[in-house]
Amino acid sequence: MAKRIQFASHGGPEVLEYADYTPTEPGPGEVRIRNRAIGLNFIEIYVRTGLYPAPSLPSSLGTEGAGEVETVGSGVTHLKPGDRVAYATGPLGSYSELHVLPAEKVVKLPDSITFEQAASVMLKGLTTQYLLRQTHALKAGETVLFHAAAGGVGSLACQWANAIGAKLIGTVGSAEKAERAKALGAWEVIDYTRENVAERVHALTDGKKCPVVYDSVGKDTWETSLDCVAQRGLMVSFGNSSGAVSGVNIGILAQKGSLYVTRPTLNSYADTADRLQAMADDLFGMIASGKLKVEEAKQYPLKDAAKAQQALAGRHTTGSTILIP
Template sequence: MAKTVIIEQTGGPEVLKVVDRDVGAPGPGEIRIRHEACGLNFIDTYQRSGLYKLDLPHALGMEAAGIVDAVGEGVTHLAPGDRAAYAAMPPGAYAEARVMPATQVCPLPEAISFEEGAAMMLKGLTVQYLFHRTSPLGPGDTVLFHAAAGGVGLIACQWARSEGIRLIGTAGGPEKCRLAEEHGAEACIDYRSEDWVARVRELTDGKGVQAVMDGVGKDTFSGSLDCLAPLGMMMSFGNASGPVPPVDISQLAAKGSLKVTRPTLFTHIADHATCQEMGRMLMEKVGGGDVRIRIDQRFALDDVTEAHRALEARRTTGSTILTV
């Protein structure tokens, strides 16, 4: 039996329930993993609220780290006793232990702690595909990153710095802006007190940025288009403020032949070999010191309701984990 967080209906944080579930044995292509820590992400709130549909009842949670307890037939990249971490479908990471597909589970080097592993996989793999698999970016390019003081944002700030890419961030309040700049943002704009579109244009001498990386959604999408240079790429990868309304595609032509994509991590990591390659790059960035995983909030698994409230109220910085 393992303590597991489930929802039986969609709604606010109050619908989260902690129950005991039988774990069972892994089948072909599966592993059983005993978690040391679990990650908290905005996608979890989308699934809980019903924005992203799940068949109910369903366990929640998309990333965790721990020790492989057993492996099923056909699993060759992991063995019992291995340290491992993952961001993976289906949801179910908010648990003491689980049986799950092995495809998206990655070996975790000794140099990276279980807490770091649980906090970095979904966010770090997201940053990897934004910088390396979505649109060509390289030294000297400039990107705009919204919510730069959040878990994904702080990784992105450091990632950009490590590759000679200029990152301009936005965040809510001077403390969050300072945090983003400490982690590698060249500048961070306080959207509560500044016209961030005008400021981006000022910081780029009116030219705009090559790419916008936007996990906020509804509140920032339109302004983000106005920050792009001609032929720039809008990467809309999340909906923290709500889903983006329908877009008049002719506006992309009028604003400079812009490109727009709505990527998801799980499309990028669906292939086993690709997922493992992306995981290795992330772990090299963290293990080599280019990226430091900042964990600013820790909640016990039993306190998952309060963790969701804090995340949705934007009372968090860096990454948040659930301790098991």
């Protein structure tokens, strides 16, 4: 028997239950991991409320964690019991002491990265990696726009872009967040509550605008973002915190300068075990070198997952939050 957080119906934090359950044995191509730290992300609140329905109920939550391999199923050759590992895109179930998931979703963790660091940075860090290294291979000297620059992914993007030598213009919603983004390496910041983002980007780039704009906000910033993309540039829409972009006339891309647009996801980039491990190695290397600093995460016991979600939903947290079994 082991402990996990589960819910039998959709609703508020009160539906979460800290319960006993019987972990399954790993099947072919699977591993069972004893979690030492578990990532907490806003998407899990959407799953709990039913906005993103779970495959079946009762269900556990979470897709991100770090720990040690306990058991491997048949056909698994790149992992063995005792290996330190981490994961970010596994099936639901990381809010647990033990989690079974496909071995191809698991990466080896170097000794230089703690379980707590891995659980707090895997999802956000891998997202930053594919955005800046693959969706658009950011180069030194390039000026780009990144919305929500003080957020989870944005705070890593500020550091990563600075390490590359690129000029990241970050949008933020307060003076405090502006100060944070600048401290993390943003070249310039725009407080969208006080400034016109497109006008400021035009001024900062001498009218050239940006070869790429990274937008996790969605509906509220879609047209503003397009106005900041240089001719034949790329609009990267990778999130929808303000709502999904819909009803778009593709002709607007022609009107704005023959623009490109993409809606990437982590799963599409980390689609094989080798690619996932290579992305993770790049991320871990940035952390080990000191170019990417991972802030100490706020910790809650696993049994207090409901309290942790309440704090996250109420915007009472800064940086990452993790659960400890």
